[in-house]
Amino acid sequence: MPDVVIVGAGLTGLSAAYHLEQQGVRDILICEQEERPGGLLRSHTDQGYTFDYTGHFLHISNPAFRQFIDDCAGLSFFGSIERKSAIFMHNVHVPYPIQMHLYGLPAEVIYECVMGYLQRSSRKKKIDSFYDWALFYFGAGFVKHFFDPYNARLLSWPIKKLHAGWTGRFVPQTTVQQVVRGALVPADATGVGYNSSFLYPQRGGIEVLIKGLLSRITSPVYTTTKVVKIDQQKKCIYCADGKSYTYRHLITTAPLDTTVQALARSPHDAFAGVARQLWCSSLININIGYARQTAQPYHWVYFPQPTYAFYRLGVWNNISKHLAPAGTSSVYVELSYQARKTKRSAMQGACEQAIEQATSYLGLTAQDIVSQVTLELPHAYVTYTPWRARHLAGLLSALKEHDIYSVGRFGEWKYSSMQEAFEDGYAVAAHIVARRKGGH
């Protein structure tokens, strides 16, 4: 019997295996439903273009993560890039973040944003929703013109029904001087926010990191092995290919809603009905390779207005020139929907519109398109509902009582980065090693 079974060979699962092996644990089995490991960090190539599952840029604040990347893939293989990102609204590009860069927008928009900022309440009331949070820190104008429409498009969810914990920590705070100055003159966006610069592989896409990590792991990865049932009493997982494996400890990085559905049912089931409470957005990531170059200089652009079918567009060849053949360009656009409310087939018209709009926005034509790869992310952004805020910790603890560690972005049902996936793998490995030392 393997000591540890890991469900999912994305960054979290592989980081867990790496750290367990570092601590001398050898009897590990990794089950991955897809044909190759990597999860969201896989890259696809088509006709000389390389596409990731939308932009995956490395923001490193933990020295251990930096060291890990160096050990796995070699830091010299990564370019350090200063962010060039913008918001496109009212036919104008303003640099990100908008709260410091109103200059150039229509006067009425600037007026509403500045007045809203100055008139916002300085008394901290109880902040329940993300809407309250944005209103308190940025005022009614910024909420109306950016925070509300953009986040609602990203998540396909109204922000008044989002818990205040949603991504606030990533939004750059601002001062009255920055708002007013940014409204009067073009301001410098350098160094603002957690993502003002980032690392990205010079060649090969983000999967380079996974390939390097796999070369440092000896545990077997069983691909095309989907775990469909977990018997928490017998400590056994059952796979779609008919095979089953018992375990002492189960680490699962599969989405939490699918994990609770895979559990064996019991009469007094703490997990019954839970999956229905776990909401997330699904994402359609359309990648397009063009035979000609675009003049757009940005790495990525936010589209808060519903005139565009997509809410974000990124230019791959501006991130690394090796992602597209010389003299050409390649982009990604992102469309969001809630799969329990909207069928994927109902998004087809929006996808076609998105391709047309992206092509025209880039100053290119349909005849320039030489490659098109659509990647589907059924789980993309977890919806921070009030239910999640109340029940998530208890749910994860209940699983732990059965020696099931549900970890990672979707395992812990959270918004998190690659660095956090590395840290989640490290933390669960340390926990299991400590339990083994304690005789469990």
Ligand SMILES: Cc1cc2nc3c(=O)[nH]c(=O)nc-3n(C[C@H](O)[C@H](O)[C@H](O)COP(=O)(O)OP(=O)(O)OC[C@H]3O[C@@H](n4cnc5c(N)ncnc54)[C@H](O)[C@@H]3O)c2cc1C
């Ligand atoms: C749109 C988007 C953009 C992002 N951009 C960035 C960024 O710029 N920078 C950054 O740092 N982070 C970014 N992230 C976050 C980053 O992708 C995640 O933090 C990280 O990849 C999570 O890794 P994971 O292993 O937890 O999940 P995953 O990569 O989803 O891996 C889970 C694995 O489990 C497998 N699996 C699922 N169910 C089963 C099953 N039943 N049986 C077997 N296998 C199963 C899946 O196939 C998958 O391989 C982004 C995420 C998204 C969605």
